[in-house]
Amino acid sequence: METIAIIVAAGRGSRAGEGLPKQYRALAGRTVLGRTLQAFASHPGVGRILCAIHPDDRALYESSVAELDPALRRKLLAPAAGGATRQISVRQALAALPPGDGDAIVLVHDAARPFVEPGLIERAIEAGVAHGAAIPGLAVTDTVKRVGPDGAVCETLDRAALRSVQTPQAFRRGPLAAAHARAAAEGEDAFTDDGQLMEWAGATVYVVDGDSANVKLTSARDFEEAERRLAGRGESMITRVGTGFDVHTFTEGDHIWLGGLRIPHTKGVLAHSDGDVVLHALTDALLGAIACGDIGTHFPPSDPQWKGASSDRFLDHAAKEVRSRGGRIDHLDVTVLCERPRIGQHREAMRERIAAIAGVPVENVSIKATTTEKMGFTGREEGLAAQAAATIRMPERA
Numbered sequence: 387m388e389t390i391a392i393i394v395a396a397g398r399g400s401r402a403g404e405g406l407p408k409q410y411r412a413l414a415g416r417t418v419l420g421r422t423l424q425a426f427a428s429h430p431g432v433g434r435i436l437c438a439i440h441p442d443d444r445a446l447y448e449s450s451v452a453e454l455d456p457a458l459r460r461k462l463l464a465p466a467a468g469g470a471t472r473q474i475s476v477r478q479a480l481a482a483l484p485p486g487d488g489d490a491i492v493l494v495h496d497a498a499r500p501f502v503e504p505g506l507i508e509r510a511i512e513a514g515v516a517h518g519a520a521i522p523g524l525a526v527t528d529t530v531k532r533v534g535p536d537g538a539v540c541e542t543l544d545r546a547a548l549r550s551v552q553t554p555q556a557f558r559r560g561p562l563a564a565a566h567a568r569a570a571a572e573g574e575d576a577f578t579d580d581g582q583l584m585e586w587a588g589a590t591v592y593v594v595d596g597d598s599a600n601v602k603l604t605s606a607r608d609f610e611e612a613e614r615r616l617a618g619r620g621e622s623m624i625t626r627v628g629t630g631f632d633v634h635t636f637t638e639g640d641h642i643w644l645g646g647l648r649i650p651h652t653k654g655v656l657a658h659s660d661g662d663v664v665l666h667a668l669t670d671a672l673l674g675a676i677a678c679g680d681i682g683t684h685f686p687p688s689d690p691q692w693k694g695a696s697s698d699r700f701l702d703h704a705a706k707e708v709r710s711r712g713g714r715i716d717h718l719d720v721t722v723l724c725e726r727p728r729i730g731q732h733r734e735a736m737r738e739r740i741a742a743i744a745g746v747p748v749e750n751v752s753i754k755a756t757t758t759e760k761m762g763f764t765g766r767e768e769g770l771a772a773q774a775a776a777t778i779r780m781p782e783r784a
């Protein structure tokens with residue numbers, strides 16, 4: 387009998403802090419979703435896999451899929467658009483499955499649980515076949531209280547009967563799809579897992595042994611812990627630093643581009659592109675950190691297509707080059723060297739713009755500025771310059 391895995395990956399990961407949605411963040415060089423997909427795609431009991439993804443995440447999804455062996459990629463069906471809640475994402479994934487046997491087993495799994503082991507997938511499938519509805523659960527080890535809105539304890543629950551539940555959760559396809567459709571029709575939209583939805587629909591749901599290692603990455607701390615765990619398995623990251631420097635000559639004009647912003651000025655800059663020294667220095671710093679040439683290697687000034695180009699593209703490209711090697715940008719630091727314009731008033735907007743282009747939290751972007759005390763070419767206001775340092779983390783093997 388066929389087993390189909392639905393991987394729900396349409397969330398925004400808001401509790402995991404700023405940056406990419408958590409399922410697309412790298413853990414020791416591979417994305418969370420890539421790791422989750424690998425676990426299911428390499429399991430001999432899983433036939434096909436369908437992900438529910440956010441419509442904005444198509445490119446991120448494709449990069450995660452690219453981490454899989456080509457032979458395993460064949461198990462993937464085209465992704466479905468997820469919805470505003472996990473429940474809607476599962477429903478839409480079910481609706482996107484090709485027609486098929488209602489008795490097939492559907493495993494519903496959170497993309498955010500990349501540590502799922504083959505043994506757990508196996509247990510879920512077996513229990514799904516045996517019972518029609520089965521979920522993994524762990525005994526609760528803390529004492530659990532029910533607490534009122536005023537913070538007062540109402541009751542101490544009998545923890546012997548409690549389980550903290552995980553995914554993959556296994557159900558027969560027909561009843562699961564029917565329960566989701568009924569819940570949608572009746573406006574029942576607050577189920578936090580499919581087990582609860584099936585209980586509501588009248589099914590008996592059985593619990594099999596879960597796995598304490600199968601954590602759902604939820605907070606930034608979970609990511610730190612996950613990295614420590616992977617390092618313990620020999621999958622570790624190393625820090626690399628790259629630097630960049632760029633200069634442009636002032637010419638006649640009424641504005642310059644700096645840090646991705648159009649800044650009114652009494653001069654312009656001579657440049658093939660938009661002449662943004664901050665973004666150029668950052669681009670070189672990132673390329674330096676991965677030892678992948680420089681901005682001229684990737685965007686030759688002799689190539690007419692880069693004439694007048696917005697430098698956002700250069701930085702975006704370099705950030706993608708880092709990520710495609712499994713790297714993560716930890717910090718970006720820039721010093722602008724010029725007498726004018728004054729940078730202070732633009733600093734915050736610049737940090738936000740750079741953070742958005744490079745896909746890093748704004749807290750990890752620093753902009754500093756200095757004059758050169760009227761000495762040298764910047765002091766004479768013949769041009770302006772920027773230097774940058776990028777700190778990234780890369781898988782040790784890359």
Ligand SMILES: Nc1ccn([C@@H]2O[C@H](COP(=O)(O)OP(=O)(O)OP(=O)(O)O)[C@@H](O)[C@H]2O)c(=O)n1
Binds near residue numbers: 398
């Ligand atoms: N609208 C949603 C919400 C969640 N999920 C998925 O459901 C799983 C479990 O959800 P959770 O850990 O809560 O993820 P997020 O919703 O992304 O996290 P947060 O609540 O912190 O934003 C994740 O793999 C998530 O991508 C989904 O597919 N569609």
Ligand SMILES: C[C@](O)(CO)[C@H](O)COP(=O)(O)O
Binds near residue numbers: 496551552553578579
């Ligand atoms: C499905 C789940 O992972 C089981 O523990 C959990 O209910 C998901 O909850 P979230 O609020 O969507 O993280």
